[in-house]
Amino acid sequence: MSSPTLKVGIVGLGRLGQRHAINLAQRVPNAKVVAACSPVPAELDWAASTLGIATGYADYDALLAHPGLDAVFLVTPTSLHADQIIAALRAGKHVFCEKPLSLDLADCLKVEAEAARHPQLTIMIGFVRxxxxxxxxxxxxxxxxxxxxxxxxxxxxxxxxxxxxxxxxxxxxxxxxxxxxxxxxxxxxxxxxxxxxxxxxxxxxxxxxxxxxxxxxxxxxxxxxxxxxxxxxxxxxxxxxxxxxxxxxxxxxxxxxxxxxxxxxxxxxxxxxxxxxxxxxxxxxxxxxFADAFLIEAQEFTDAALGRRTLSLTLHDATxxxxxxxxxxxxxxxxxxxxx
Ligand code: NAI
The missing domain is CATH 3.30.360.10 (Dihydrodipicolinate Reductase; domain 2)
Structure with a gap:
């Protein structure tokens, strides 16, 4: 029997997003990047030509509707994090999101409240150290x-x-x-x-x-x-x-x-x-x-979303x-x- 695979959508392919995309696509055995999302066409072209991620979306809601998607990896500008996390949770997706959770305390608490409604979903904020x-x-x-x-x-x-x-x-x-x-x-x-x-x-x-x-x-x-x-x-x-x-x-x-x-x-x-x-x-x-730590972080998120481990890092830590x-x-x- 083949081991389960987490089908991930990478969101944001800038300075750090490309690094995460390479790790997820090539170095995390139980993850498969099935789609990418960015408003910049050249970034989607990069994902297709470099990593073979054939499906690219300019629109985040369209990515969330990608058939069979299990999780999103958010490497977007900080101002977008809270809304994108909430939308992903409501769509039933596990979420990895880069730090910081938000620049606004009320938004952090909103994300915590939404997460509490989806205890079956894994959510991790990338405190890589x-x-x-x-x-x-x-x-x-x-x-x-x-x-x-x-x-x-x-x-x-x-x-x-x-x-x-x-x-x-x-x-x-x-x-x-x-x-x-x-x-x-x-x-x-x-x-x-x-x-x-x-x-x-x-x-x-x-x-x-x-x-x-x-x-x-x-x-x-x-x-x-x-x-x-x-x-x-x-x-x-x-x-x-x-x-x-x-x-x-x-x-x-x-x-x-x-x-x-x-x-x-x-x-x-x-x-x-x-x-x-x-x-x-x-x-x-x-x-x-921190290159090694970024890889371990992605592996641990994937294992947690697949139900193989629990995370010590909580959403409240990020708040x-x-x-x-x-x-x-x-x-x-x-x-x-x-x-x-
Ligand atoms: P960047 O500006 O290089 O990349 C942002 C990416 O988001 C770009 O690909 C852009 O096209 C995309 N984007 C913008 N609007 C979007 C939308 N509506 N939907 C989907 N994609 C969208 O920024 P960088 O440096 O990669 O940072 C991204 C996040 O990573 C930030 O939150 C930052 O704080 C965090 N970061 C974390 C580090 C760490 O040590 N853990 C180090 C560097 C950044």
């Missing part, structure tokens, strides 16, 4: 008590500077650096600290290079501190101006020790000794750092990440602490 082998190991070690009681997470997402400023096209809709980048660190902090309840947030930021971000109330470097009601804390940095590459670093301090993931953001194990000293090359971008990210953004813009 939870599927990274090193973060997974760190979380297991903390749960086993290796560092005692964890009380402080210090975590950063720092992107290499793009002198062309191409990322500026996302500035009007990204929600700002905390919701776009730190949302990953927020999710990690909650996970590694055992889901504490946020109490108060402080935040500030600066524009070191990309001063045009100011027009959108955004910064190219941001700092935030979150206090939780159980006394634990988290401190976040996000940057778009690193000279050396992409650096994601997380430290967890416990009463009996400290764990760090990513202290050396090296590209690989090659060590170069030359006139500059002894050094490694750095991961250039988030995908180089909480948005809630904390919004408070950080407000604290920075209003230059004052924000209470929950």
């Amino acid at each position: 939870r599927f990274d082998a090193s973060y997974h190991d760190a979380q297991q070690k903390i749960a086993q008590g290796l560092i005692g009681k964890p009380y402080l997470v210090r975590s950063q997402t720092c992107d290499q500077n793009d002198p062309s400023g191409a990322f500026m096209r996302f500035a009007p809709t990204s929600g700002g650096i905390f919701l776009d980048c730190s949302v990953h660190d927020i999710d990690l902090a909650r996970w590694l600290l055992g889901n504490p309840v946020p109490k108060r947030v402080y935040a500030s930021g600066t524009n070191a290079i990309h001063t045009g971000l100011q027009a959108f109330g955004d910064v190219d470097n941001g700092l935030a501190t979150v206090e939780f009601s159980d006394g634990s804390m988290a401190s976040f940095m996000a940057s778009r101006t690193m000279a050396h590459g992409h650096e994601t670093l997380t430290e967890v301090f416990g009463t009996g020790g400290r764990l760090a993931v990513g202290s050396n953001p090296r590209l690989n194990r090659v060590e170069i000794s030359d006139a500059h000293g002894v050094r490694n090359e750095c991961t250039p971008d988030f995908y180089a750092r 909480e990440a948005t809630r904390i990210g919004l408070a950080m953004t407000q604290a920075m813009r209003e230059a004052r602490p924000v209470e929950f």
